[in-house]
Amino acid sequence: MFQEFVASLFAFFVLDPFEAEMNRRLANANAPMEVVESARDCIADAGPAILNRVGDDYWWGIANATYVVVGMSRAEDVLVEVAPSCAPALTSLGRMEAEGEN
Numbered sequence: 001m002f003q004e005f006v007a008s009l010f011a012f013f014v015l016d017p018f019e020a021e022m023n024r025r026l027a028n029a030n031a032p033m034e035v036v037e038s039a040r041d042c043i044a045d046a047g048p049a050i051l052n053r054v055g056d057d058y059w060w061g062i063a064n065a066t067y068v069v070v071g072m073s074r075a076e077d078v079l080v081e082v083a084p085s086c087a088p089a090l091t092s093l094g095r096m097e098a099e100g101e102n
Contacts, residue, residue, distance in 0.1 A: 031096050042090075046086055049083050
């Protein structure tokens with residue numbers, strides 16, 4: 001029961017805002033469709049992996065949710081820690097955003 005509560009809090013404070021931010025970034029970056037699909041697939045696949053990690057180690061979930069909420073960590077760093085396969089998509093998106101600013 002407590003683990004489900006922690007998983008819900010983690011989803012509310014970390015996963016949901018991260019997904020909304022990624023969708024905003026993808027829309028603003030005018031990214032190619034393959035990058036958009038890769039990032040969205042990554043987020044969809046990583047969500048269950050993160051919630052499983054929280055279920056297995058709820059203290060990890062509490063600590064990381066707190067760090068993200070207070071700005072000590074970035075949600076995408078937590079995502080890449082649990083789902084390293086997301087790193088290329090997030091790196092590509094960051095690169096396109098940086099190029100768009102120049």
